[in-house]
Amino acid sequence: MPEIVKLNVGGAVNAALARALEEMPETLLYGEDVGKPGGVFGVSRGLQKRFGDRVFDTPISETAMLGAAVGAASFGRRPIVEIMWIDFSLVAFDQIVNQAANVRYVSEGRTAAPLTIRTQQGTAPAACAQHSQNLEALLLHVPGIRVCMPRTAQDSYDLLLSAIACDDPTVVIENRTLYAGTKQEVTVGQPIAPIGGHRRPRSGDDVTVVTWGAITQKVLDAADRLEADGVGVDVIEAVWLNPFDDEAVLESVGRTGRLVVVHEAARTGGFGAEVVSRVVESGAQLAVPPRRVALKDSRIPSAPQLAAALLPQTDEIETALREVVRS
Amino acid sequence: MNDIITRGLDDLSAMWRIRALEEKIRELRLADQVVGSVHLAIGQESVAVGACSELRAHDALYATYRGHGWAVARGVPPREIFGEVLGRVSGVNGGRGGSAHFSAPQHGFHGENSIVGAGAPIAVGAALAARYDGSGRIAMTVFGDGAMNQGAVTEAMNFAAAFGLGVIFICENNRYSELTPINDMVANPDLSQRATALGIPAVRVDGNDLAQVRTAVRLSVESAVAGRGPSFIEAHTQRLVGHYIGDAEQYRPAGELDADREVEPIAALTRTLLASGVGQETLDRCERRAREEMDRAAAAALADPLVDPATAKEHLYA
Ligand SMILES: Cc1ncc(C[n+]2csc(CCOP(=O)(O)OP(=O)(O)O)c2C)c(N)n1
Numbered sequence: 212m213p214e215i216v217k218l219n220v221g222g223a224v225n226a227a228l229a230r231a232l233e234e235m236p237e238t239l240l241y242g243e244d245v246g247k248p249g250g251v252f253g254v255s256r257g258l259q260k261r262f263g264d265r266v267f268d269t270p271i272s273e274t275a276m277l278g279a280a281v282g283a284a285s286f287g288r289r290p291i292v293e294i295m296w297i298d299f300s301l302v303a304f305d306q307i308v309n310q311a312a313n314v315r316y317v318s319e320g321r322t323a324a325p326l327t328i329r330t331q332q333g334t335a336p337a338a339c340a341q342h343s344q345n346l347e348a349l350l351l352h353v354p355g356i357r358v359c360m361p362r363t364a365q366d367s368y369d370l371l372l373s374a375i376a377c378d379d380p381t382v383v384i385e386n387r388t389l390y391a392g393t394k395q396e397v398t399v400g401q402p403i404a405p406i407g408g409h410r411r412p413r414s415g416d417d418v419t420v421v422t423w424g425a426i427t428q429k430v431l432d433a434a435d436r437l438e439a440d441g442v443g444v445d446v447i448e449a450v451w452l453n454p455f456d457d458e459a460v461l462e463s464v465g466r467t468g469r470l471v472v473v474h475e476a477a478r479t480g481g482f483g484a485e486v487v488s489r490v491v492e493s494g495a496q497l498a499v500p501p502r503r504v505a506l507k508d509s510r511i512p513s514a515p516q517l518a519a520a521l522l523p524q525t526d527e528i529e530t531a532l533r534e535v536v537r538s
Numbered sequence: 539m540n541d542i543i544t545r546g547l548d549d550l551s552a553m554w555r556i557r558a559l560e561e562k563i564r565e566l567r568l569a570d571q572v573v574g575s576v577h578l579a580i581g582q583e584s585v586a587v588g589a590c591s592e593l594r595a596h597d598a599l600y601a602t603y604r605g606h607g608w609a610v611a612r613g614v615p616p617r618e619i620f621g622e623v624l625g626r627v628s629g630v631n632g633g634r635g636g637s638a639h640f641s642a643p644q645h646g647f648h649g650e651n652s653i654v655g656a657g658a659p660i661a662v663g664a665a666l667a668a669r670y671d672g673s674g675r676i677a678m679t680v681f682g683d684g685a686m687n688q689g690a691v692t693e694a695m696n697f698a699a700a701f702g703l704g705v706i707f708i709c710e711n712n713r714y715s716e717l718t719p720i721n722d723m724v725a726n727p728d729l730s731q732r733a734t735a736l737g738i739p740a741v742r743v744d745g746n747d748l749a750q751v752r753t754a755v756r757l758s759v760e761s762a763v764a765g766r767g768p769s770f771i772e773a774h775t776q777r778l779v780g781h782y783i784g785d786a787e788q789y790r791p792a793g794e795l796d797a798d799r800e801v802e803p804i805a806a807l808t809r810t811l812l813a814s815g816v817g818q819e820t821l822d823r824c825e826r827r828a829r830e831e832m833d834r835a836a837a838a839a840l841a842d843p844l845v846d847p848a849t850a851k852e853h854l855y856a
Pocket residue numbers: 243271273295299302604652653654681682683684685686688710712714715716781
C-alpha cells in the first residue's frame with residue numbers, strides 16, 4: 212500500500228533497499244562497510260540486522276565484488292553492490308565493461324546480469340582529485356549498461372527500485388552531498404516503475420535546460436532568477452541517462468528553440484555533447500547555437516576556492532541562460 | 539647520555555612532531571578552518587619515523603591518504619603541509635593535492651594516494667627505473683591492512699619479486715579498514731604470508747617498538763641495495779582516532795582504546811626512557827618543542843595568502 216513518509220535522501224535509499232530485500236528474496240546487498248557498520252554514509256544502516264547474511268561487508272576488492280555480482284547474477288541472485296565512490300569503480304572497470312555489459316549480448320540472451328551498482332560521485336570541498344570525479348560519461352559510452360542519477364528523496368527511492376528490478380546491469384549514481392539533507396515527503400510502496408523517463412522540475416517556453424545530478428539545484432536556482440524576470444525556463448532533469456528520454460528533450464526544444472546543457476562532469480566528451488548532437492541531428496530548429504556549461508576540463512584541485520573556479524556555478528549558468536535567451 | 543638514550547630522545551621528538559602536527563590539523567578541521575576529508579595517523583607515528591630513518595635522500599616513498607606523518611618524517615616542512623590543507627600559496631602543492639593527495643618529490647615523498655593500494659605498483663616503477671638509471675634508488679610503499687585485499691597490491695608484489703626489484707612493502711596493520719576489522723575480511727590473519735608465498739622475505743614486527751621497525755627496514759634496505767629484491771614488513775599498530783574526522787568508531791570493542799593508549803609508541807618510548815633514567819623535564823621538552831613548532835607553522839600558514847583561483851587550470855599539461 213502506498214503511503215507518504217518523511218525521509219532525507221539517505222533514508223530514502225535505505226527504505227528502497229529494505230523494500231527490495233523484503234520483496235525480492237533473490238537480492239543480495241554488499242560492499243565495503245555496508246553490512247555491520249551500515250555504510251560509510253549510514254545508508255544501509257539496520258539492514259544486516261533485518262536481513263541477515265544477504266547483507267554483508269566485503270574486503271576492499273572491487274574487482275572481486277563486481278565479478279562476484281556478475282557470477283551470482285547468472286545463477287539467480289540479484290546483487291546490489293555498493294561502490295563507495297565512483298572513482299573506485301575504475302579499479303574494477305573490467306568487470307563492468309568487459310564482463311557485465313557483455314553477458315546478455317554475447318550469450319544471445321541465454322544468460323543475463325541483473326545486478327545493480329549503487330555508487331555516488333561529485334565534488335565536495337577538499338575531497339581530493341581521486342574522490343571528486345563525475346564519471347557518468349564513461350559508463351554511458353558502454354552500450355549494455357543502464358545508468359540513472361537520482362537527486363530528490365523520491366527519485367532516490369523510486370529509481371533505485373526500478374534499477375534493482377531491471378534485468379540489465381544498472382548503475383545508480385547518487386551524490387554524497389545529498390544524503391543528509393532535509394527530509395522530504397516520499398511516497399513509498401507504490402508499484403515499481405520500469406526504468407526510463409525524465410523529470411521537469413520547472414517548465415517554461417523560452418529556453419530548454421537539460422541537466423542531471425546534484426547540479427540540477429544550481430540550474431533551478433538560476434531558472435528561478437530568470438523566472439523572476441518573466442523568462443520561462445524548461446528544465447529537463449534527465450534522471451535516466453540510459454535509457455535517455457530523447458523525446459522529452461526534442462519536444463521541449465521544439466517549443467523553445469533554445470538549448471543549454473549543464474553537467475558537473477568535464478566538458479569534453481561529457482554526455483552534454485551527446486545531448487547536443489542528438490538535438491542537432493534531429494533537425495530541430497534552434498534559434499541560437501546550443502550551449503554547454505560544465506566543469507572546465509581539468510583535474511579537480513583540493514582547495515575549495517580553486518575547485519569553485521572550475522565548476523559550473525549558479526551565476527555562470529544564469530549568464531549562459533540569459534545570453535541564449537537574449538540572442 | 540649514552541647513544542641509546544640520545545637516539546631515543548631523537549625518536550621521541552620525531553614522533554611528537556608528527557603527533558603535534560596532526561593534532562593541530564585536527565583542531566583546524568574541527569574549527570572548520572580546514573575543510574574536507576582528513577585522515578590522521580595518531581598512534582602510528584613510530585612506523586613512519588622508524589621506516590624513514592633508514593631511507594636515503596634519493597629513495598622514493600609512496601604513502602596513502604594517511605600520510606601526513608610520512609611526509610614529516612621525510613622532511614617536508616610543516617608550514618607547507620599546513621599551507622596545503624589550508625589552500626595557501628605556501629602549500630606544498632599549492633592546494634591541488636590537499637590533505638589526502640599531496641606530494642613532495644623534492645623530499646623523496648612521492649605522494650599520498652587516495653585509491654587504496656594504488657601506490658604499490660607505482661613504487662615498483664620507481665624501483666624499475668633505478669635498474670636503468672644507476673641511481674641505486676630503492677622504493678618504499680606503505681599501505682594498510684585493508685589494502686592487502688586490493689588486487690593492485692598483489693600484482694605489485696609479484697612484479698617486484700619476479701624481477702628482483704628493490705621495493706620495500708610496508709603494511710601498517712592497524713586492525714581496521716575504515717569501519718571493518720581486517721580479521722573479518724581474511725581467512726589467514728598473517729598478512730605477511732602473502733608476500734612469503736610470492737617469494738618475498740617478510741617479517742611481522744611490533745610497530746609500537748620503533749627500534750623493531752628500524753631494524754626491519756634497515757635489513758630490507760641492505761637487501762635491496764645488494765640487489766636481492768623486495769622485502770615485506772607487516773607492522774602491527776593502532777590508530778587512536780577515527781578513520782576520518784567524524785567517525786563515531788562504533789566498531790571498537792569496549793576497552794580497546796584504553797588498552798591501545800597504554801602501548802602506543804609515544805607512551806611506550808616515554809616509559810622506556812623514564813626507566814632508563816631520563817628526567818620527566820627532558821621528556822616534556824620533546825613534546826613542548828614539537829607543539830611550539832607546529833603552532834608556529836600553522837600560524838604562519840594561516841597568515842599566508844590563499845592560492846589564487848585564477849591559477850586553477852595551471853599544470854594540467856606539459
Ligand atoms: C580502491 C578503493 N576502494 C575503497 C576506498 C575507500 N577507502 C578508503 S580508506 C579505506 C580503508 C583502507 O584500510 P587500510 O588499507 O587498512 O588502511 P587504513 O585506512 O587503516 O590506514 C577504504 C575502504 C578507496 N579509497 N579506494
